[in-house]
Amino acid sequence: MHEMAIAQGILEIALDTAASHGAGKITRVRVLAGELTGVVPEALDFGFNALAAGTIAAGACLAVQVIPLMGRCRDCGQLDNISKYRFICEQCGSSAIDIVSGRELTVESVEVE
Template structure:
């Protein structure tokens, strides 16, 4: 369950951000994660809630947005969602697909009081 380690990193980042801005409480955190990361949002939220207990992030809402896996064909330039991890261009049949999105993992915002 790599979500717990990721939740720990998110919590540390949020706590550092809130402290550096003189905040007293973290009310919400928005996270952007790519489909390719394999993160299960519910597991991430559960792990975060457990780790946040007793900190200024206790009770904070962790909002996770999944970015679809998208690829671009290096041969014909066609860009579209990659379904079922099949890296084959639907337009020309090429296997020369580069990932455009779907690997992201970042904290978009930390809401504080």
């Protein structure tokens, strides 16, 4: 379960952000997780809550937005959702696909009190 390691990183970022702003409590952490990362939001939430216990992030809401895997064909320029990791252009059949979204794993924001 790689979500536990990811949750640890998210918690560290949130705690550092809160400390740099002199906050006493973290209420919400927003995360963007690309489909290609394979992150299971429920497992990430479980890991985050377990690690946050006893910190100023205890009870914080972890809001995970899954970003779809999208690719652009280098041959025809078509932008499409890549389903089932099939990197083939639906328009022209080319396999020259550049990933434009779906790889990100970012803490978008940390809400504090």
